Amino acid sequence: TPLKPRFVLPWDEFMIGAQVFNQSENPLNLDVTLAISGLEITDKASKSLSIKKGETKTIYWNTKVPTNLKPGFLTYSLNATGGGLSDIVDDTLKVNANTLYGVTATAGKTTSRTTELVYVPGTILPDQGELVVESSATLAVYLAPALKYFNDYPYRNVENISSRLNTRVLISEVASVPNLKTWDDNDLRPQITDDLKALYNLQNIDGGFRFWSESWNSDTWATFEAVSTFAQLNRAGYQVDNEVWSKATKYLLEQYLRSDVGYSVPQLLEFTKALFTQEVHRSNTKLLGDLARISRSLIDDKKSPSAHLLTVSEILNQYGILTSEAKKIDSVLKNRMVIDSRGTFLDLGPRGLYSGSAVANTARYISLLVMKKESENELPDLLRWLTSSRDKEGVWGGTKNTLLAVKAIVDYLKWQPETSARFTLENRLNEQAVMNFSFEPSTILSQVKKVFPLSELKFGDLNTLSIGKKNLAEIGNTYYSLVFKYFLPADRAEARDEGMSISRNFFAINDKENVKPLTDAKVGEVMKVQLEIVVPVTRRNVAIEDFIPAGLEIIDTSLSTENQTLDDNLNQFERDQFRPSHYEWRDDRAFIFRENLKPGTYKFDYLVRALVPGDYLHLPAQIWEMDNPENFGRSNASRFSVK
Numbered sequence: 207t208p209l210k211p212r213f214v215l216p217w218d219e220f221m222i223g224a225q226v227f228n229q230s231e232n233p234l235n236l237d238v239t240l241a242i243s244g245l246e247i248t249d250k251a252s253k254s255l256s257i258k259k260g261e262t263k264t265i266y267w268n269t270k271v272p273t274n275l276k277p278g279f280l281t282y283s284l285n286a287t288g289g290g291l292s293d294i295v296d297d298t299l300k301v302n303a304n305t306l307y308g309v310t311a312t313a314g315k316t317t318s319r320t321t322e323l324v325y326v327p328g329t330i331l332p333d334q335g336e337l338v339v340e341s342s343a344t345l346a347v348y349l350a351p352a353l354k355y356f357n358d359y360p361y362r363n364v365e366n367i368s369s370r371l372n373t374r375v376l377i378s379e380v381a382s383v384p385n386l387k388t389w390d391d392n393d394l395r396p397q398i399t400d401d402l403k404a405l406y407n408l409q410n411i412d413g414g415f416r417f418w419s420e421s422w423n424s425d426t427w428a429t430f431e432a433v434s435t436f437a438q439l440n441r442a443g444y445q446v447d448n449e450v451w452s453k454a455t456k457y458l459l460e461q462y463l464r465s466d467v468g469y470s471v472p473q474l475l476e477f478t479k480a481l482f483t484q485e486v487h488r489s490n491t492k493l494l495g496d497l498a499r500i501s502r503s504l505i506d507d508k509k510s511p512s513a514h515l516l517t518v519s520e521i522l523n524q525y526g527i528l529t530s531e532a533k534k535i536d537s538v539l540k541n542r543m544v545i546d547s548r549g550t551f552l553d554l555g556p557r558g559l560y561s562g563s564a565v566a567n568t569a570r571y572i573s574l575l576v577m578k579k580e581s582e583n584e585l586p587d588l589l590r591w592l593t594s595s596r597d598k599e600g601v602w603g604g605t606k607n608t609l610l611a612v613k614a615i616v617d618y619l620k621w622q623p624e625t626s627a628r629f630t631l632e633n634r635l636n637e638q639a640v641m642n643f644s645f646e647p648s649t650i651l652s653q654v655k656k657v658f659p660l661s662e663l664k665f666g667d668l669n670t671l672s673i674g675k676k677n678l679a680e681i682g683n684t685y686y687s688l689v690f691k692y693f694l695p696a697d698r699a700e701a702r703d704e705g706m707s708i709s710r711n712f713f714a715i716n717d718k719e720n721v722k723p724l725t726d727a728k729v730g731e732v733m734k735v736q737l738e739i740v741v742p743v744t745r746r747n748v749a750i751e752d753f754i755p756a757g758l759e760i761i762d763t764s765l766s767t768e769n770q771t772l773d774d775n776l777n778q779f780e781r782d783q784f785r786p787s788h789y790e791w792r793d794d795r796a797f798i799f800r801e802n803l804k805p806g807t808y809k810f811d812y813l814v815r816a817l818v819p820g821d822y823l824h825l826p827a828q829i830w831e832m833d834n835p836e837n838f839g840r841s842n843a844s845r846f847s848v849k
Contacts, residue, residue: 209266210223215271218823220818222299234291239284242280244280245282246272305694305696315685316684318678322688324669324671331692335660336659336691344651367408368435369609409432429454501528519539520574551588552571565607589618595833629676629681633673633674633686697823704839710827720734728816741804747831750799753794758848776812
């Protein structure tokens with residue numbers, strides 16, 4: 207029977223074993239031979255073994271994985287001969303890559319020309335990786351995939367019908383931007399008329415809206431959605447049945463004035479937003495009093511969610527009321543902005559994890575700045591962050607987020623009509639022209655892409671990439687993004703903190719305080735692995751991969767074959783524990799995932815067992831945002847021995 211690790215890495219030194227059974231009627235003197243191509247056998251390939259009748263013995267060979275061995279599977283054989291008998295066993299050994307994938311990215315905007323510096327470390331692999339440069343003349347290039355996303359979306363209830371109508375409004379507003387008639391929909395008005403009729407049919411006799419057609423009772427949140435949609439359509443110039451709209455706000459006012467219900471701050475703000483859509487309610491003293499009280503409370507509360515502050519700011523600035531409070535709230539929002547590699551975004555706030563999202567907040571903040579006609583210094587960086595936060599389908603992770611993001615871009619384009627640009631783009635790499643393109647009305651939606659293999663870049667030196675207009679007198683903006691992808695040999699990897707950090711140690715099972723890190727273990731020994739994670743700002747969709755040395759295995763105590771009491775050795779109930787929403791135990795790594803991670807320091811423990819003797823390369827642990835892999839951290843590489 208072969209004895210081997212489940213996988214190995216280049217630079218590993220380990221033992222391949224064979225368990226030999228003598229099932230013959232006589233004692234045997236055997237020659238046991240290991241034959242394997244691709245591994246270096248560092249002792250005798252053929253070994254002698256004396257074994258009695260019915261006896262079992264184990265024999266090992268010291269082997270070494272060459273540093274240049276490629277990933278794949280190695281086939282090997284174990285051959286035992288003696289006493290006129292022979293037995294051969296064939297098996298395979300998996301070889302994993304010992305390289306780490308890395309990515310760094312940036313993006314920007316220039317009205318003339320700008321220079322980005324790209325440093326290519328001499329330690330990365332020269333035959334793997336690339337630099338990808340994309341350039342465009344308008345943010346409008348990001349609208350097509352998002353609008354396509356809404357095309358076949360199933361709309362059957364108040365929320366979905368409202369989303370459909372809001373989308374149609376956005377499409378009509380896109381069509382009003384110069385040179386974007388591509389998105390003009392000839393059937394737009396008939397579709398809006400049909401959807402409005404469907405929405406009207408969901409109104410009950412008391413003025414409220416039910417969520418589904420088969421529902422009976424009016425629903426406050428469904429009515430909020432309907433009223434907000436009426437206001438959006440009205441602002442875009444579409445005719446709305448004012449009687450339906452008025453009945454809906456009257457229903458909401460009755461609910462708002464109920465003395466038997468205590469409403470939360472988000473609910474009170476939704477009432478205010480909805481009721482203020484009709485002028486008759488904007489002088490209501492109770493509404494104004496509650497709004498002033500909430501505004502001051504949010505200003506005084508340093509932990510208030512950014513989404514609540516945004517809602518108040520939108521109301522105050524749109525209707526020009528409580529100007530002193532509006533300025534204070536805008537100042538708080540400005541101080542909540544966070545800078546990362548993609549640009550600037552609006553943080554959720556200390557208590558904002560479940561109130562909106564960074565995408566939604568940032569999009570709303572952009573629309574707010576546009577509404578106020580404030581060309582803030584941060585606006586280009588906010589737009590850069592928003593456009594860089596799209597997923598691989600070109601949308602923003604959901605209907606609500608995508609609607610808000612598209613609205614923010616459309617609001618900006620209506621204010622700053624950059625789609626009338628006319629200029630020749632010329633990008634230069636190390637003083638050599640490498641990209642040329644003419645932007646004009648017929649090509650305004652083009653996105654120019656160039657992929658540079660690493661062979662075209664200077665290693666161990668700075669590469670200059672000059673981006674922008676060939677003729678600075680021409681009209682237009684250049685938007686660009688740079689993504690540098692590379693592969694690094696694991697033995698050269700150092701710890702990195704690019705927005706979050708992770709460190710890792712092994713501890714003995716009886717080391718309750720985790721004070722003595724281990725660098726080796728005996729075969730059969732059970733140990734704890736502890737990950738320590740530091741996150742300075744709120745992160746979304748956080749993934750962790752912790753690779754284990756080849757001679758170990760992860761212990762899955764959910765299996766009935768494992769000792770269930772081993773979990774008692776883990777600090778599962780400490781306050782600083784990282785509690786994953788999903789995890790997987792694989793042959794070579796632990797994969798851990800969590801949707802939302804607030805700022806803080808976290809620890810996560812799991813169990814491993816030493817199996818096969820050897821000295822193993824231990825790949826770094828890695829943590830990253832799945833949607834934005836340039837926000838990442840990793841630990842050091844190291845070695846671990848099993849004796």
